[in-house]
Amino acid sequence: MDHPTSHPFSSADASPDDLPPSFKALEGVRVFDLTIVTAGAGCTQVLADHGADVIKIESPRRPDLFRQWTSTSAGENGDLDSPPFRTVNRNKRGFAVDLKQPDGLEIARKLIAGCDVVVENFRQGVMDRLGLGFRQLVEMRSNIVLVSMSSQGTDGPNVGYGSYGSSLDALGGTMSITGYDEDNPLWSSNKVNYPDQAAALLGPALIVFAVLAARASGGPRWIDVSQREMVTDLVGEEILRRSLGGTDPVPTANSGSVGYEWATPCSGENEWLAISVLSDADQIEVAAVVGRPELATASRSELRDGVAAWSGQLDKAQAARRLQASHIAATPVMKGYELYGDPYFEALDFFRSVPLPRGGTELQRGPIVRFDDADAAAREYRRAPHVGENTSEIMTNDLGKSAEELLGLLDSGVISQSPD
């Protein structure tokens, strides 16, 4: 797919730097990627998008379980049947090795010696048991970076506890301020898993800054990220307020603590508009827009009903434009698939075309931010690897193994190579 370098409204912030078209921001960064599912794999996706050589390590017999979580094509794409897996693992290379076998661990040690970073999101203790704890990694490479992304960090009374994204909404505090009311709190649910998504946005920063620090100092870095703490940090203002004599906040649906905010239904099935009436002046405007002047001083429930009677007749985008024209904060509640054809996202090439395993392409979310010149943002994306798709190439080219050694290790099941 063609990615033009300028668009009607996305022209560069600054005059482009004079970089060769093949320039990759993270060229030369090599990552030993042990992450599974989304939080960790989403981090390393960002690195891979920007040109880091991310080697996805999987067990030949027990690969990343995310490969099979959400199949959509009845196995047609084999171990690449899950669309979310395909997104967070694009641009990576696949290497399958059994780390529990001594020969497998030895191969991993050699590979790590040539890597800047090891990223993992196992439970505490797993890396040590594998022989890949921080101490051992430093022996393999003196300025190694280890990034451990765990539920609650690498120590403390809850260190052994597992989580999945949404339980961290509960444990971290976002759930206590999300929901319809005090008796009906909600999490982002396992369909969103907000804490995992936030971790995947923060992680790339910590990894890259740690690589810079390790390269500059010649010494190692171990980054211990607690996803629960990250969630609490995302509501830091509520922690502060409570610590200074405030009460515990409770869910208030879509309203903040000022004015009245809610979602009003629009024409069609499950179509909504998110609207904020933050002052008396706003309410007067809304009353005028919906053609019901008496709503200017109405109660919230009357206002809500009056606006619903108006918005229920309208397309959500049209309703939003009419309210915005009167300076009322209102936007349509968009569905994920509606963004593909949305003019804003289209004009920015937000979605990128990525090859599918059996031909054709699919659209995936684009880079984490938009650089204004020849950078990873404008490059072709490679599809996610099959289990061990690049094993032979890495054994031969990166580790200098002979054909005999390669075949022997393949035969013994220490490593595996996907067909083709």
Place this chain on the structure above:
Amino acid sequence: MLSELLGSNTTVVELGDSVAGSYCGLLFARLGATVVKVEPAEGSPLRGLPPFLAPPAQTHSATFTALNAGKQRFEADVDSEAGQLAVRELLRSGCDIVVMSGKRSEWEARQLGPSRIRELIPQAVIGRVTTFGDAGPYADFIGGDLQAQALGGLMNMVGIPSREPLRIGGYQAQRSTGLAMLSGFAIAMFRRTQTGNGATFATSVIETVAQVEWKGGLFYQANGSIVTRGDGGSQAILRANDGFFAFFYRPGDWPKVLALFDDPRLREERFATAEARDLNRPALVEVLNEYTAQRAKRDLYHRTQANGLTTGYMATMGDLLTSEQYRFRGFLEDVDLGDLGVGRLPKAPWRVFDEVA
């Protein structure tokens, strides 16, 4: 500090006002950088953002206070020529990173656009954020976190199907954009070591929201299926006698659930398979609730975790302030806020070790 990866000789200047930019600056401060927030004499509009502190400090924004701990303040009105000149001098005196909030056209009109700054300091890395974009259909929209969560596709996925969709509480669209910007800056700083030159990037809050809720559309694209908000059979928010218990099990862990809850009704055929439990979810939740409503949320959490279930409990802010886990890790710290008293704030949610213990 245990969270540092940058030296204090790394200088960050914050221009403009957004929660996203402020949070990004706060993260830089925790990484060890010197962060300078440019603010007019009358104060940033962010000082008016709720929630406010409890009386007698009810005129102070908790949001602003939490987001700006540990930063230096540089007073300048960027809408006056004198202020613009002062900011250009500030930047020229040494600046690695500019966290810029607002439209490009607004900053260009102030002679502080990204191009102009790069002329002044070629090594500067500039990252800029708007809520709804510089141009295009939403550029003139107004709105806060609610509108951004709606427009970027996140809100549609939160809530229960029979009721209105919900936003996630706080400023999560803005906050997650601050995280994304930090990663953009890290990539740009690495790039600077390669090119010897700065870089510029931009983003919008609605783009980050679409990064956060990136999965729903994929299923529609793959086979036309529409994912709707709401919980599946393997997770439920259950009542405890002192709050809520966040229940989750992997389908393979159902035998553990049977052993823990020990209620014969759970062994009935209507709950025998994952599909059946999904289908009979309300009845399942009712049975589970009978058990959990008699017990304390932390007891349920510790008991189920001890048995390998990845559960949680709904922590209130008060619970977090007294969390043993947080106390052990020293995650929350006292911050002296002068007349406002001594409050507690999160530290960096990461720690850095630079040697083998």
